[in-house]
Amino acid sequence: MSYGKRRRTGYDPASIQEYTFPIENIPRLSARDPEVYRLIQASRPVVISDSGLINSALKWNLGYLQENLGDGSFHVYGSKDNRFKYYDEKRAKQCKSFPKPVKRYEVSFNDFLKMLMEKKNTRERIYLQQMLNESVGQEIVKDYVDFNWDWVGRIQNEQGWGPLSSNLLLIGLEGNITPVHYDEQENFFSQISGYKRCLLFSPDQFENLYPHPVAHPCDRQSQVDFSKPDFERFPKFRNARAMEAIVGPGDVLYIPMYWWHQVESLKSLSPIDHKLRDFSTTTSSGSSGDIPPVTVSVNFWYRAAPLPATVKFPISAQQRVSVMRNIEKLLASALGSADEVGKLLSTMVDGRYN
Ligand SMILES: CCC[C@@H](CC(=O)O)C(=O)C(=O)O
């Protein structure tokens, strides 16, 4: 079992940001190692280095994608800094005072490439995050069919997970950060090109990471900015402790449901030749030159296994998060507004449960 030190090859170590919390390594194991399946069974993160899950996609450079992704539209997010904090568009509409952390564009893949060129010299950074759907070209369909579905399907069945809900194609600039959050799905996060640093925190660190209220547009996202933590507002963040994996081409990171994760695109040491054909390098704003370096990933989100027939006590950290979420939702609907929930919870707890 290699629980070794941080992976050292392929990326510029200077692109690793220093944070205030201790970090230990996520194990990196071969798919042939039975420990992989023990860790998945225990809902513990693990990097699988040779699953072959997305080997057929390792050729997905921007030129190939330009040729074969088809003429569908793609969600591209724009951020005035390097953080791409997810927010729920529908809830944002009800939250007049909510400053949107990112802009969302709906563009063709070629327009995305043009944006990569045009925004290269502006402050706005972009990140394509698009579910693979039936609009993709035949070559991509073939590559998709050639994913190692036997391997991942066996795990899905053994773990009793629900169906695959989506595969998100992620193409972002080096330096982009998806800030720390949790998802309510199991995830086989697969790296195609470039390197990503994944910082994971166990579900029992909910109190260290101060998520926004469930009714907030940034539900499931932490309020803490790792680069400038506000220890006044979030004192327990001092107790946070991370596990880290740096994933490169072909690596698959299992991110268990409810595990917090922050994902940072690192600086690759060997620039990728994107083989972009007949793509005018002089765009409307006259900017020319090469496409800035990007990372490419695809994730596999699986619906959770159904709840066990009998609850075992003490309940797990994941179940505690689920209970807290349900209480927040129930109170918001019982009170008719999410704004009243905090006050009612304080009334219930202060001087009575603490
Ligand atoms: C929108 C999804 C982003 C991704 C992280 C990243 O690659 O930036 C992630 O958080 C996940 O796969 O769950």
Ligand SMILES: [Zn+2]
């Ligand atoms: Zn996520």
